[in-house]
Amino acid sequence: MWLNIKPISFKIDSENTVFTFEMATFKIEGGAQLHGDLHPQGAKNEALQVICAVLLTSEEVKINNIPEISDVIKLIEILTQLGVKTERTSKGNYTFQADEIKLDYLKTETFARQASSLRGSIMILGPLLSRFGIGYIPQPGGDKIGRRRLDTHFIGLQKLGATFNYNPDELFYSVEASKLKGTYMLLDEASVTGTANIVMAASMAEGTTTIYNAACEPYLQQLCKMLVSMGAIIEGIGSNLLTVKGVSSLKGCTHKILPDMIEVGSFIGLAAMTNSEITIKNAGIQHLGIIPEQFKRMGIILEERNDDLFIPAQDHYEIETFMDGSIMNIADAPWPGLTPDLLSIFLVIATQAKGSVLIHQKMFESRLFFVDKLIDMGAQIILCDPHRATVIGLDHKYQLRATKMSSPDIRAGVALLIAALSAQGVSKISNIEQIDRGYENIDERLNAIGARISRIES
Known part of the structure; x- marks a missing residue:
């Protein structure tokens, strides 16, 4: 592609x-x-989450009913530049395989420009941190509808053991961790994308992560069900109390968007x-x-x-x-x-x-x-x-x-x-x-x- x-x-x-x-x-x-x-x-908000989740495994992931709208296509472009093999098998149906990820792309001007135009790009952080121990993201864009803070994302990742850095001159965030460890956390707000990032990071962390005041929107439920089909262990799906028992690796799956x-x-x-x-x-x-x-x-x-x-x-x-x-x-x-x-x-x-x-x-x-x-x-x-x-x-x-x-x-x-x-x-x-x-x-x-x-x- x-x-x-x-x-x-x-x-x-x-x-x-x-x-x-x-x-x-x-x-x-x-x-x-x-x-x-x-x-x-297909649901836009779900698509942005589950497409980011393909970064958690080197095996092939099939996602059906993807809405072919500009925000989603931009995210697919970012993943493709990152090294994810992407194929559109038919309208709305795609296969992804993240077996040759190019982490150096995260430090390029192209990535900075692409990711900063799309708020959903923030959700690549959790999967990258979980699988590769590092993640970079520019200050994301999106709708101009007021302040949309990112604290929940980074506080949650920090509780899992990540080190957080912010470059105010380049408006770039980074998280690093040699190993993530499960813990208990009470989120300051029930952020949907924040919960998604934390759940994806915790899915391969060492031990058990308990997330209280978690978002429970259908998008998040769908992401959790997809992760379970990939081998993750998640309890409490559909509630605001999620328990994630980390596993060593995740496999491929087929998922259909609501x-x-x-x-x-x-x-x-x-x-x-x-x-x-x-x-x-x-x-x-x-x-x-x-x-x-x-x-x-x-x-x-x-x-x-x-x-x-x-x-x-x-x-x-x-x-x-x-x-x-x-x-x-x-x-x-x-x-x-x-x-x-x-x-x-x-x-x-x-x-x-x-x-x-x-x-x-x-x-x-x-x-x-x-x-x-x-x-x-x-x-x-x-x-x-x-x-x-x-x-x-x-x-x-x-x-x-x-x-x-x-x-x-x-x-x-x-x-x-x-x-x-x-x-x-x-x-x-x-x-x-x-x-x-x-x-x-x-x-x-x-x-x-x-x-x-x-x-x-x-």
Whole structure:
């Protein structure tokens, strides 16, 4: 496989396969009702974790249902440059073999540039430290949604016996250890990627590691199940108390990624906002947790049909109040609470609901700033502070107005796309490479069920 990254585009050439991610703008003709089936992609957040886990073994690892989005392809490029043999056997299905790792690549300018553009690159640290005793990473990039500290990652690795160093001039982190030893740790926060890094490092540490206040999101559960299939010994999967008994080595495996619950939630919101009848096929309902119930509290009708979710066309949905009649409050929380990645969707669909709701984004202080664009479109929103916004629904009596806007991050970008699809007139969204980082060919898939989205390349 040959891969190449450039500042505003990159591609993978593997025989006849080419991926490109260019700067572009969406032109959206709003107001159309959609009708048909949507198939959610593989979960982005899970993909970033399990792809890093291939570094833990020299044997072949097969991963199926990988979403071919820019963030994931960038990570595959990093691993390929690191020496991992990578083959795309078919769409979404890949094999990896990390039997000839080139650690010198970690000290190159190419690695610094590639890894700093992708927050998920931080999760190569645990596997590299566990197997090779050393790991380097530049300060990672990702969405500009507020401060996203890395303390949990490094404190956990230090507790396992690693030495941590930070070069403030080059913004580079490093961890080293001749031998990792299991220990007890209480994480300062239930960080998903932090827990993933620690679990991967502990999987081949000497002795037993107990991790309390561990993240337990489905992504992390899937990573743990994959590691167990590779020979790791992990107890407590699905809880916030994980026990990892270190083994001397791990073997290859085959792993399938779950449907992306964030995309499932996005499609539910799309159906509600556009008064559309949509069936989400193979939605992975048993892994959605509280998500369907939260949408029902917004007044949205959902029907489970085996593993499909059917959302009928609704020209009206009413937000519930609490039992004492007070305004509904929707807030993010660690799993099994509501994932913060869907709060942007809940905020957008509230603009056309009957009733009012307080959206409380606890985790990130810059994630609600996109509401200015919705206010320009005619939404009634009061931004109370960086973490809270009150939405007074229009009850579909007044459509949002078309406008020009820019996608600030992945989730806000899709929320704005949903708003534009419900608005009367033609909207334009620039900086859509942010959307492409998390949603695969979203314009093509929505156009197939009646949307009118044009991609204008810069």
